[in-house]
Amino acid sequence: MNREAVLLDYYRAMRAELGPSRWWPGDTPFEIALGAILTQNTAWANVEKAMHNLRESGLLEPRALARLTDGELAMLIRPAGAFRVKAARVRNFLNFLHGACDLDMDGLRGETVEGLRPALLEVSGIGPETADSILLYALGLPSFVVDAYTRRILGRHGLIPEDIGYGELRDFFMDVLPPDAALYNEYHALIVRTGKNWCAKKAGKCASCPLAVFLEEFSPLTCVGKSIIPHP
DNA sequence: CTCCTGGAAG
């Protein structure tokens, strides 16, 4: 069993146990991209409150949102936390869209990961994970999304170094998996669902985890009740 | 109190 083939086994195990994910919540590419920015280090339930405020005001489209002041925008997205920072980031993204597609994300059809990813990363407030989330979930392009759960789960299973960088981990997935946006979409969704429900930062519930079988096979960890204790 | 589908600034 090599480290690469196991990625597909992880996918099959989560998919069999959890079923389809129907990600990303959002009706338009812009709404999805906006959610990707608002959810940075933030629980999705809080993002939904902010999205609700924008929806009620008819502001879930770029041209309307672009008319607001930073202060107005900040107050509307306040439930998402770090609201002044995120208001500036949304503004930067709107400015990017203005130049890239005249505030119409349909104009980004035909772009490629290789062409668009570097441009997104130039936007202050859009880092690797947010850029890949926009590429994959808003635009349907095959760019694998790595997040804290991905690193935590695979790290705890001993498959990757704990301090592996974002790009290295993304490359690991993309070197192994076929460049299939639907597969990337569902894979990341399953990782988040698994991480959220079973792989909490302090106390992982390994006993009932869909990936429990892989712990016995690879892990340098010991499960004690509901907690995981790093092995010396 | 810690943590949440990170990223920038210091």
Place this chain on the structure above:
DNA sequence: CTTCCGGGAG
């Protein structure tokens, strides 16, 4: 490298 952003939920 470390700190900050920040409200909401457990």
